[in-house]
Amino acid sequence: MTRNDATTEGTEPDAVETEREVVEGDSEVDEDDGEVVTLAHGAGGEATRSLVDQLVVSRFGDAANPAGRAAEPGAVGLPELDDGSAHPISGGETSIVLTTDSHVVSPPIFPGGDIGRLSVAGTVNDLAAMGVTDPIALTCSLVVEEGTPTATLEAIMESMRATCEEAGVAITTGDTKVMGSGELDGPVINTTGIGAIEPGALVTDAGLSPGDAILVSGTIGDHGIALLSEREGFDLGGGLESDVAPVNGLVAAATDAGEVTAMKDPTRGGLATTLNEMAGKAAVGVEIEERSVPIDDAIASAGELLGIDPLSVANEGKVVLGVDPDDAEAVLEAIRDHPLGENAAIVGRATEDHAGRVVLDTGFGRRYLSEPAGEALPRIC
Amino acid sequence: MCLGIPGEILEIDGHEARAEFWNVEKTVRLDIVGDAVEVGDYVLNHAGFAIRKIPDEEVAETIEIYEAFLEGDEEEALEEIGATDATLEFGSRPAAVAEPGSVGAGGPDDGVGPDGTPVDGGSDDGD
Amino acid sequence: MATDATLQFRDPDAAREIADRIDALMADVGEPVSLMHVCGSHEQAIAKFGLRSMLPEGLAVRMGPGCPVCVTNMPEVDEAVALAEDGAIVATYGDMYRVPGTAGSLADASAAGADVEIVYSASEAVELAEENPGREVVFFATGFETTAAPTAAILAAGPPGNFSVLSAHKYVPPAMEVVAELPDTDVDGFLAAGHAATITGYGLFEAFVEEYEIPVVVGGFEPLDVLLGIERLLEHIDDGRAGLENAYPRCVSEEGNTAALETMWEVFETTSGEWRGIANIPDANLAVREEYAAYDARERFEIDPDVGAADPLTEQCICGDIMAGTADPDECELFGEECTPRNPVGACMVSSEGTCKIWLEYGGRPDL
Numbered sequence: 001m002t003r004n005d006a007t008t009e010g011t012e013p014d015a016v017e018t019e020r021e022v023v024e025g026d027s028e029v030d031e032d033d034g035e036v037v038t039l040a041h042g043a044g045g046e047a048t049r050s051l052v053d054q055l056v057v058s059r060f061g062d063a064a065n066p067a068g069r070a071a072e073p074g075a076v077g078l079p080e081l082d083d084g085s086a087h088p089i090s091g092g093e094t095s096i097v098l099t100t101d102s103h104v105v106s107p108p109i110f111p112g113g114d115i116g117r118l119s120v121a122g123t124v125n126d127l128a129a130m131g132v133t134d135p136i137a138l139t140c141s142l143v144v145e146e147g148t149p150t151a152t153l154e155a156i157m158e159s160m161r162a163t164c165e166e167a168g169v170a171i172t173t174g175d176t177k178v179m180g181s182g183e184l185d186g187p188v189i190n191t192t193g194i195g196a197i198e199p200g201a202l203v204t205d206a207g208l209s210p211g212d213a214i215l216v217s218g219t220i221g222d223h224g225i226a227l228l229s230e231r232e233g234f235d236l237g238g239g240l241e242s243d244v245a246p247v248n249g250l251v252a253a254a255t256d257a258g259e260v261t262a263m264k265d266p267t268r269g270g271l272a273t274t275l276n277e278m279a280g281k282a283a284v285g286v287e288i289e290e291r292s293v294p295i296d297d298a299i300a301s302a303g304e305l306l307g308i309d310p311l312s313v314a315n316e317g318k319v320v321l322g323v324d325p326d327d328a329e330a331v332l333e334a335i336r337d338h339p340l341g342e343n344a345a346i347v348g349r350a351t352e353d354h355a356g357r358v359v360l361d362t363g364f365g366r367r368y369l370s371e372p373a374g375e376a377l378p379r380i381c
Numbered sequence: 382m383c384l385g386i387p388g389e390i391l392e393i394d395g396h397e398a399r400a401e402f403w404n405v406e407k408t409v410r411l412d413i414v415g416d417a418v419e420v421g422d423y424v425l426n427h428a429g430f431a432i433r434k435i436p437d438e439e440v441a442e443t444i445e446i447y448e449a450f451l452e453g454d455e456e457e458a459l460e461e462i463g464a465t466d467a468t469l470e471f472g473s474r475p476a477a478v479a480e481p482g483s484v485g486a487g488g489p490d491d492g493v494g495p496d497g498t499p500v501d502g503g504s505d506d507g508d
Numbered sequence: 509m510a511t512d513a514t515l516q517f518r519d520p521d522a523a524r525e526i527a528d529r530i531d532a533l534m535a536d537v538g539e540p541v542s543l544m545h546v547c548g549s550h551e552q553a554i555a556k557f558g559l560r561s562m563l564p565e566g567l568a569v570r571m572g573p574g575c576p577v578c579v580t581n582m583p584e585v586d587e588a589v590a591l592a593e594d595g596a597i598v599a600t601y602g603d604m605y606r607v608p609g610t611a612g613s614l615a616d617a618s619a620a621g622a623d624v625e626i627v628y629s630a631s632e633a634v635e636l637a638e639e640n641p642g643r644e645v646v647f648f649a650t651g652f653e654t655t656a657a658p659t660a661a662i663l664a665a666g667p668p669g670n671f672s673v674l675s676a677h678k679y680v681p682p683a684m685e686v687v688a689e690l691p692d693t694d695v696d697g698f699l700a701a702g703h704a705a706t707i708t709g710y711g712l713f714e715a716f717v718e719e720y721e722i723p724v725v726v727g728g729f730e731p732l733d734v735l736l737g738i739e740r741l742l743e744h745i746d747d748g749r750a751g752l753e754n755a756y757p758r759c760v761s762e763e764g765n766t767a768a769l770e771t772m773w774e775v776f777e778t779t780s781g782e783w784r785g786i787a788n789i790p791d792a793n794l795a796v797r798e799e800y801a802a803y804d805a806r807e808r809f810e811i812d813p814d815v816g817a818a819d820p821l822t823e824q825c826i827c828g829d830i831m832a833g834t835a836d837p838d839e840c841e842l843f844g845e846e847c848t849p850r851n852p853v854g855a856c857m858v859s860s861e862g863t864c865k866i867w868l869e870y871g872g873r874p875d876l
Contacts, residue, residue, distance in 0.1 A: 039615075305402055413767055427654045439757055
């Protein structure tokens, strides 16, 4: 639910300092026990989950969901670590869905988008991945550093406005903080999204059943590879662009066309992490035909040059869907008819075998597809 | 550490060249490529350096071998790669099979020893 | 055409034809065969494309000491960490970033505030020095001949005065001899690394083949190249001969890249050194020659790593045995338990081409 994809950086220690006041009130802080947060903790995958478990779920998991997992219909709590949480109201007729994302990305304006577009799309997509395609509203919290050119912020905020318009959502409340010069590495934008949905229409990460088709809504790896190339200063030339976009319209088309059983937006850790999470939460296996996974030629090539697998890096305008096999073609067609979905494909299926794991058929042989262990680093080996 | 990628030279500027790798362009250094490189040549790139010019005809010939396998013409494929007579020949290169005792069958090529001095192709230049 | 060619070397149908031939050869040989490759990129290709699941039972393809990250000795990492902690900008390849030294990795140093930069090319490290004239920039240089030659090229070209190299470069051929001589190692054939051989030439292996009477085939890295290399080795084994073959002629010649070799030997000389977990190998490390001492970090700085206590688990790590081909990762007590990609004990669990990490992530030799 917090976001810090492969291409983002952590905030500077001073920014954390303001939050520490909260902690110091009731706990002893032993800063010398040797453990520190590393970038790997923000890369998605196991390291991130472990940190979130240790810091957050251990404290709030029970209170948020006292009876354990999925206590009542239409409820999704903290322990599920889904794209957001869901809370039944009005006697269970409606569920309120809530999600939040903090965005730090370097550079803040990148090929194919910027932090403003990312911060709107990220939250809209988290709601969409739970089935909420017409959000009620977003919030916007902005933390900037003294000395940031107003023109930069204008550009970012204008991008947020345009992306909100595209997604059909409005920002209705927010907050702005300014940090001293040198106290922040770049703008930080938090957005929170809220929506309402009939409990029966709620789609979780965990809904896969053996036999379900696995669909992706378009090319995989664009955002992660494009930003890594840009951020590391690789002169990889043009043609590498982030896919950042709100996918709520596309998701609406998909859910209208057939039975979508599970859904997730493959951000941090990429398709590999997302599929492993979906397989793990549903206790099913997933089999993927590698050659069916759509990957842009330039992204594939840059991935080879960098030694980074496009399946393991973030996407910001894509969704992974589990679909009832009888509806798979219809849902695929509906997605392909959407402007963001022309490259959508059926890439595999859920199985009874290999529960909790993802098996990749490479065309040559079969192997596991595991989630990446830490942040993606270019390698030369 | 061998993540080598073939790319096509687009333009050359002294020790540096712009190369295309399957729709992605990147600057590579030519310091150690060895052969004279021209625009349109293919080079093997490793960690930002071109380490070998790849002759077109050798790429084509390797592909032919694999195609022969694919077309089920196994004998032809094996003949092409020399399985039948223990002599592996690719294009105009010297014989690529060097049985012990027939060292330097393709003519003594000069190597370079660890001390920087050229050594005879027939001697132990492997240190 | 680079694209088309690359795709053609990834044709699954052709791969199956070669795999069928491998099956037939194995049936003819009639006993288990153990092949060793000495290149992490071979391991990556084999694992990434799932090639092991195409191979018949009884045919083992193991990775030897072919991962330069894995064989980099802990004290070498300690030196880099010490330089970073002392205020130098340490530039290194992404592969080395998380490799644990005695007490920590460069990633740990970075988390504690040191300046560690990941570069893709040696020339980027030089650019860092040019951009930071007031700082010392140390390039922690790792890898075999394919990266040693580029490192040499930038030193030969005269980098800025605030630039130096901490060399952990390795030289493969002597290590193959050590592995061939290990009493417990049973290798029927070596698949030699195509890109290292691009630099050194395949002629380099003649003496090895003669001495140890083990066939050596130089292979490329696309799936078809790897399978062809294996097929060629089996032909030799089936015929009962120990020959040398070049199955990667589009990149490898007999004499190699003489220009690159000249540059490499102008700047580097071989020296003995410890390969992590394997042995102290004579002439298998590359040290900066005296003529270039001004750019040698070990000459320029007094490096005194404050290593602290070593992780006691390190004692139980069997990376050395794995790289010597005498053990598989699942024979290690730490494998997947105390030792994971997130908390690696040995370097084989760090590198994307390390055998342990590959086994854990890709499933070793999975029956899927």
